Amino acid sequence: MRKNADTGSISDRITRVTADEAIESRTDWARVHATTPEEIEAQAAQDEAEDGMAVDLDSVTVHRPPPKAVLHMRVDQDVLDFFKQDGRGYQTKINAVLRAYKDAQSRRG
Numbered sequence: 858m859r860k861n862a863d864t865g866s867i868s869d870r871i872t873r874v875t876a877d878e879a880i881e882s883r884t885d886w887a888r889v890h891a892t893t894p895e896e897i898e899a900q901a902a903q904d905e906a907e908d909g910m911a912v913d914l915d916s917v918t919v920h921r922p923p924p925k926a927v928l929h930m931r932v933d934q935d936v937l938d939f940f941k942q943d944g945r946g947y948q949t950k951i952n953a954v955l956r957a958y959k960d961a962q963s964r965r966g
Contacts, residue, residue: 925952 901907940947 937947940950943950
């Protein structure tokens with residue numbers, strides 16, 4: 858087992874919980890469901906972080922991203938490993954890199 862000089866072994870810092878404990882919510886759902894829309898608006902009006910955040914939903918335009926194309930592409934294993942090292946979402950990251958490259962090339966003319 859790997860040791861950390863400052864904090865001891867990794868297992869000393871792991872908190873174990875049951876599945877029921879892991880999904881246990883600390884939210885007071887009865888209070889949430891009992892709150893009226895008027896009370897929510899009043900609370901939002903008192904919240905300093907809410908200042909300037911009002912949005913006129915009639916002026917909002919929803920932009921849907923274009924559908925993704927299905928692609929079979931061969932890449933070097935080390936490149937794939939780099940993107941996969943963080944787990945899920947690696948294809949989205951690859952797409953973001955390709956989009957950034959495309960956008961940079963488009964700006965160059």
